[in-house]
Amino acid sequence: MDAQGRGRADDIDPADQWVLNPDTGDYELRLGHSAPQSGVPARRRPRPSEEAPPARGRTDAPGRSRPETPGRAVPPPRRRRGAPDEPLPGRRGRRPAKNASKSKKVLLWTGGTMAFVLVAGAGAAYLYIEHLNDNIASVSDDGASTGGFSKDKAINILLIGTDKRTGKGNGSYGDAGSVGHADTTILLHVSKDRSNATALSIPRDLITDVPDCPTTQEDGTQKVIPGTQQVRFNTSLGQDGRTPSCTMRTVTELTGVKPDNFMVADFNAVKTLTTAVGGVEVCVGKDLDDPDSHLKLSKGTHTIEGEQALAFVRTRHAVGFGGDLSRIGLQQQFLSALMRKLKSNDTLTSPSKMLDLAEAGTKALTVDSQLDSIGKLKDLGLELGKLNTKNLTFTTVPVIDNPAEKVKSTVVLNESTAPQVFDMIRNDVSFTAVKEQKKKEAAAVAARLKGTKAPASEVRVRILNGGAVAGSAQETLSWLQNEEGVTKSENAGNAPASLAKTTLEYAPDQADQARRLADLMGLSGSAMKPGESVTNDQGLPAMTLTLGKDFEGAGVSLTTPSKAPEGVQKSTADKVECAK
Secondary structure (H helix, E strand, C coil), rough: CCCCHHHCCCCHHHHHHECCCCCCCEEEECCCCCCCCCCCCCCCCCCCCCCCCCCCCCHHHHHHCCCCCCCCCCCCCCCCCCCCCCCCCCCCCCCCCCCHHHHHHHHHHHHHHHHHHHHHHHHHHHHHHHHHHHHHHHEECCCCCCCCCCCCCCCEEEEEEECCCCCCCCCCCCCCCCCCCCEEEEEEEECCCCCCCCCCCCCCCEEEHHHHHHEEEECCCCEECEEEEEEEEEHHCCHHHHHHHHHHHHHHHHHCCCCEEEECCCCCHHHHHHHHHHEEEEECCCCCCCCCCCCCEEHHHHEEEEHHHHHHHCCCCCCCCCCCHHHHHHHHHHHHHHHHCCCCCCCCCHHHHHHHHHHHHHHEEECCCCCCHHHHHHHHHHHCCCCCHHHEEEEEECCCEEECCCCCCEEECCCHHHHHHHHHCCCCCCCCHHHEEEEEHHHHHHHHCCCCCCCHCCCEEEEEEECCCCCHHHHHHHHHHHHHCCCCEEEEEECCCCCCCCCCEEEEHHHHHHHHHHHHHCCCHEEEEEECCCEECCCCCEEEECCCCCCCCCCCCCCCCCCCCCCCCCCCCCCEEEEC
8 A cells, every 4th residue: 555545645646655766776665754644534434343324325415514624735745865956847867878778778667657657646546536435425216217327328417406404504594494395406408419408497386296206215215205296396305205316206207308317416515616616707787685595796797606606596586577487597597607617728727626626526416326426427527528518508497377376476387388398308309409400401591592593584483372362473473574574474373272481493403593583582592492393384394483371562572580689588508698
């Protein structure tokens, strides 16, 4: 066992404890009696002779608090006794090779040293990983999950924030006796190809059914907690002893999506994680002052952490309409900011921040039994790390006010839109993927308008009325022939069926004619339908123009706006939004 394993080297790299004996040519372990003793991790695995700590899997795990490990002074690396001062960087450790044999010996020593450093470093990493493993708290998924995420499938992680007030300084927030309900719940869906993701927020006040929940008790026995009908979603956790696996079952019943894993965070998680990364930047569009959440921010951009970050995600009276739905928007903004900070160079290139983050993350989160080691969390992190934040869409389960209430305090599913949202997630159709597909389709459609245009006198077209007001075909014919010079056009009467939109069908060799007619009539690329030609009264190939219900008169453009009106709110996770 090296010095670090004995608890003597504190934070010194284990390789610094081994020195080369010039007399023997061997490496020897040097431990000075003055080396300070390393601190004891907050939790460690017991030896066989020691009393085992309480088993993981407590139902109150989401709200527990652990003592912080005291900080330790890091001594400078030691040189071996009698060694001269070290030369300038880049000029030590090598002598000019006098012959081939000495060169080989130097190469052998160098390779051996490097191999030892790697092995020693791996040993230190193993000890630290074991320490992180001891930090992780887990509770049983009680068979409610898929059995854990897979690298070759879409991933669905249930993120739960409880309102449990355990932990230093949290007792003063609202209901200090809360059992820890599902105060904030997000179903994070990551597409199979990891190109995009959807974070679906589930309102805590949504009225739904909570199913029967088989639950593992502290003594290891199973107990089925009876379900309840038409209750608030947040009672799926904490109420009647329900554990996160019950929230998982409730989400499955509600959405049809079976989560792979869950993670539970209490108030302390927000405080410790934001502190570990040095704070996250948020923006508020007005002065905020909420005595209930203890949030007080002036209009503008702020970097928040700790207690202030917790106040930010808890506030609701100071933003929007003052309800839970307004707070959901604020929390989504906060999570976007946290993701940007986690993926920033400022965090990724800072070893101290990464270590602090590993400590905070493993202490602050309670995970399901399928995700209970640092190795599994690392694998999940690598999968999530493939995602670009600009392709992460935050959205909320579509709801409406509960029609059964006179004083509105709860919500119910919007049955006209919620099923479609659930179906998209079940079928791995992320919202960003839909946007990208629409962009590709729009580009292909727009390309139909690009290219050469035939002279108007060479355009041959038959005009049908497919839903426009009576006489529209003749009106268009007269306008085209008399004002636009499309003399090879004819009125073909009524179409066999009505259309909502005006269309122009043409054969591939008529594309230049189609582009000219589209230009004259203000047709969009989507109105142009590559297909087949028809034969006109002269026996020549012609295009078919069918006037739909959208036709407003000859000479009136049929092109729809290509951009959303000014003022329409749009956001992705890579952009900063200001709370209002």
